[in-house]
Amino acid sequence: MIFVFSLSSSADLNNVRFSAYRTAMKLRRLQKALCLDLLSLSAACDALDQHNLKQNDQPMDILQIINCLTTIYDRLEQEHNNLVNVPLCVDMCLNWLLNVYDTGRTGRIRVLSFKTGIISLCKAHLEDKYRYLFKQVASSTGFCDQRRLGLLLHDSIQIPRQLGEVASFGGSNIEPSVRSCFQFANNKPEIEAALFLDWMRLEPQSMVWLPVLHRVAAAETAKHQAKCNICKECPIIGFRYRSLKHFNYDICQSCFFSGRVAKGHKMHYPMVEYCTPTTSGEDVRDFAKVLKNKFRTKRYFAKHPRMGYLPVQTVLEGDNMET
Incomplete structure (x- = not known):
């Protein structure tokens, strides 16, 4: 399947010198094409609950993805009937999710991947997104270990990777980012949401594209x-x-x-x-x-150059971003 919103759709943005802004502007265009800029966090959560998507490590097949997307876009059509074409939006969003999370074309993606993609591009306050995503990988006691944080950061970095921009964010190896977060937490074995939020406020290199996306939207x-x-x-x-x-x-x-x-x-x-x-x-x-x-x-x-984000030291892939 070829996603309608191809990389060529954003070719005019390739002359943006700064990778975080170039990526964010491409994602903003994508977000609007998929009408996810109209989707509130509460509406997204309602749809996920309606389809009982609670087991984040479980796979979703294409039919399950289509059913959940249809619920999301049916509700959006009721609120914005002149802006949302349900069959087109479902088809495009399905293609995008598969391009990002199913590169092997198995016809399945994990529930966590589905949530990460939809929540990252929905309309919500940035820290509300962080809290929601952290909760998906935290234990019932509200704590998260390195392995589970790695799952979240891995799914997140796939979004700029699909745009061909991953090298600027430290590459697809997320271990240095996980290490950075836990060093920030004084190497505790597990972290709670407040520590994760404090680290994310520093805009770590692997995730800086998401707050920049929010600034791009605010600046429009x-x-x-x-x-x-x-x-x-x-x-x-x-x-x-x-x-x-x-x-x-x-x-x-x-x-x-x-x-x-x-x-x-x-x-x-x-x-x-x-x-x-x-x-x-x-x-x-x-x-x-x-x-x-x-x-x-x-x-x-x-x-004394000003670094606008928290650099993450990588071993193999990706240079440090431009200031």
Whole structure:
């Protein structure tokens, strides 16, 4: 089966220089094509409960997947009848799930894989998704060991892998990510949800594509009362990048993602990203940072690059992502 939303559908996004944003923008396009941006977490959970999908290590065959997807999309059609074509959405989502989780074409995927795919792309707060997914691999006492966390991270990394982007997120070997999480938890044998959430808030390299997807969605309708110093777009729509080295220096997402810079501004200079319009408090804070950075040398910025995520050291696959 060939999934309608092929990689070529996102070919125009391949010129986005930063892998986390390139992946997130492809996933946002996919999310909309599958109408999963309309699916609330509670509606997804209701459908999963209705089909009694509680044993996460159990396999689902194609008929079970279709039945559950039909329940999900029937409900979405009732709420958004002019946006949802049930047979088309079921067919496309089935194809996507099989492309991600059934590369051997066995006609089966695990219940955990189904949940990971649907919940990752549904409409919900980021931390609600984290809590739900952690609960799927935790024991009845609410704790999770390394093996079970590995199952969740393995299923999660398959999503960028299917887009050909896995190397930027540490590769398909999730052992370093599991090790990173448990080192963060002082090498306890098991972790609880609160520790997992604290680790995920650091945006570990293997999972950074998911919070970036949420920022991409939030930025879509953002309008900033600022002018891009490169292409002169005003107001800036989408992401706004404000320099923390120069006063009143802003870049729109198109120029930032393509790596364009104006004279006198270097790529390694610190910038702050906004996916929603700035508040007066943020303006004051940024002004103070620019003032401080005015007295710092070029050598300082080259020596102190800002890492926007928690790097995960890998042995074989994948280089560290761009800052």
